[in-house]
Amino acid sequence: MKDNNLLYEEFQKEAIPHMDALFNFALRMVGDSDDANDLVQETYLRAFRFWDKFEKGTNCKAWLFRILKNTYINSYRKQTKEPNKVDYEEVENFYENAKPSSTEDAHLEKEIFDNLLDDEVSRAISSLPEDFRTVVILSDIEGFTYEEIADFIDCPVGTVRSRLHRARKMLFTKLHKYASEKGYALNN
Amino acid sequence: MEERKVNELITALVDDELPEVEDRELVLSLLNENPHYSYNYRVQLLTKNIVTNHKNFVPAPEKLKRKIIRNIKPGIPVYKKIFGNLVDSNPPVYAFAVVAIILVGSLFLFTTLMNTDQSHVEKRNNFFITAKNNFYSILDGKINPDIVTNQPEILKSFFIEHGVEYNTPIPCFKDWILVGGVVSTSNGEKYAHMLYSNSDGKIIYVFQVCEHYLNNSNSLFVTDELKQTIQTAKYFCEKNEKATTYLTKHQGNLFAIVTNDGKHNAENLLAELN
Numbered sequence: 001m002k003d004n005n006l007l008y009e010e011f012q013k014e015a016i017p018h019m020d021a022l023f024n025f026a027l028r029m030v031g032d033s034d035d036a037n038d039l040v041q042e043t044y045l046r047a048f049r050f051w052d053k054f055e056k057g058t059n060c061k062a063w064l065f066r067i068l069k070n071t072y073i074n075s076y077r078k079q080t081k082e083p084n085k086v087d088y089e090e091v092e093n094f095y096e097n098a099k100p101s102s103t104e105d106a107h108l109e110k111e112i113f114d115n116l117l118d119d120e121v122s123r124a125i126s127s128l129p130e131d132f133r134t135v136v137i138l139s140d141i142e143g144f145t146y147e148e149i150a151d152f153i154d155c156p157v158g159t160v161r162s163r164l165h166r167a168r169k170m171l172f173t174k175l176h177k178y179a180s181e182k183g184y185a186l187n188n
Numbered sequence: 189m190e191e192r193k194v195n196e197l198i199t200a201l202v203d204d205e206l207p208e209v210e211d212r213e214l215v216l217s218l219l220n221e222n223p224h225y226s227y228n229y230r231v232q233l234l235t236k237n238i239v240t241n242h243k244n245f246v247p248a249p250e251k252l253k254r255k256i257i258r259n260i261k262p263g264i265p266v267y268k269k270i271f272g273n274l275v276d277s278n279p280p281v282y283a284f285a286v287v288a289i290i291l292v293g294s295l296f297l298f299t300t301l302m303n304t305d306q307s308h309v310e311k312r313n314n315f316f317i318t319a320k321n322n323f324y325s326i327l328d329g330k331i332n333p334d335i336v337t338n339q340p341e342i343l344k345s346f347f348i349e350h351g352v353e354y355n356t357p358i359p360c361f362k363d364w365i366l367v368g369g370v371v372s373t374s375n376g377e378k379y380a381h382m383l384y385s386n387s388d389g390k391i392i393y394v395f396q397v398c399e400h401y402l403n404n405s406n407s408l409f410v411t412d413e414l415k416q417t418i419q420t421a422k423y424f425c426e427k428n429e430k431a432t433t434y435l436t437k438h439q440g441n442l443f444a445i446v447t448n449d450g451k452h453n454a455e456n457l458l459a460e461l462n
Contacts, residue, residue, distance in 0.1 A: 011260065016253070019248045019256070020245070022248070023246065023247065023252070033249075037252050040252060040256070044256045045260065048260045113238050116242065121238060121242035121244065122244045125239065140236050140240050141245075146203065161197075161200050162192075162196050164199050164203070165196050165232065168235040169231065169235075171238075172231050172234070
């Protein structure tokens, strides 16, 4: 059994630096900073309690995220009001219709979407169903690998690929709408 | 290969998650041949880039970080461990301090930082009692100082650099060596603490706060009774078997001085302070 102070020092060095990432993820999952505060705090308390079980040299950030997920599932998911679900079929229809008939697909120009605000992108991510939101955040914001995401969501890597593909389609549809509303999209 | 499967592989290509050469080659050739797949690839890539570039990253609030750290190890705030560096670079100057510190165990636990319950955090602490409790925690060897120095000017600068907003005269006590100090934070307010040691390994702990600052503090207070006593008798002293605690005023600051040196008498100590 390791000395408490040593455990604490190790924990401070390895786990505490990931707090910003955990808070961001928590905030996107629960949508409220007070709940995100509580979720992150509970996660860290649990993590410290089990710190001697953490396998040194493995991915500490992924380990913390898993604890956060379990905490979230046990305590927060039921309380959290799910944002409006996206009808995937509707998305597919929109996506297909939005596809260009020629190769001049101007609406794919990066500059159009660069005009979007961070808040608009956050809003679009928040509107995704939880399963899809999770993979987008973990992949595109937190930079986890497919294997780490698969481990996090307890699914095969193929499911990660599939969800990510669909999640990005949904997001693109949302963002395209935002851009159109603001008059940025050139055509459909 | 069915379309759904190809689309998933396209996503994997965007994320550089296609380790198999065959898969990669297959997808690349489909992208070249089929505008529909090519379009999907660009949508995936564009969407990924948008999300990555518009992260809207909100860092964890400092208050939350402090709270978590306090809760994990109550009584040990996050302090840089500069103690070792100073000793290594200046062995003759700090040797005495090191011995003293080893003897007494290490220091400084601030009860103002100890409360883990939010409802307690909002309450103000009695300055006198806080000083005593801090001292007992010092005796328990709970924590290292923020800075180890026997140079009053260095310590003074350290307090300023770390956000202490009031003047901090550093007293010199005959036969005692300044060991170092700590800046504590409570309800966003920064407080200065000093530590001295003597050749017997006894310690003097000084907690000082500007009187005006204390009167407007959200985290500390002094009772009217004690204020009155200091006004009339110049100091207040309380002895118990563990320590002697003095409360006095010096250069506009209230000083709580706590020591486990039974030989010291109040008159000498306070005369040296003045």
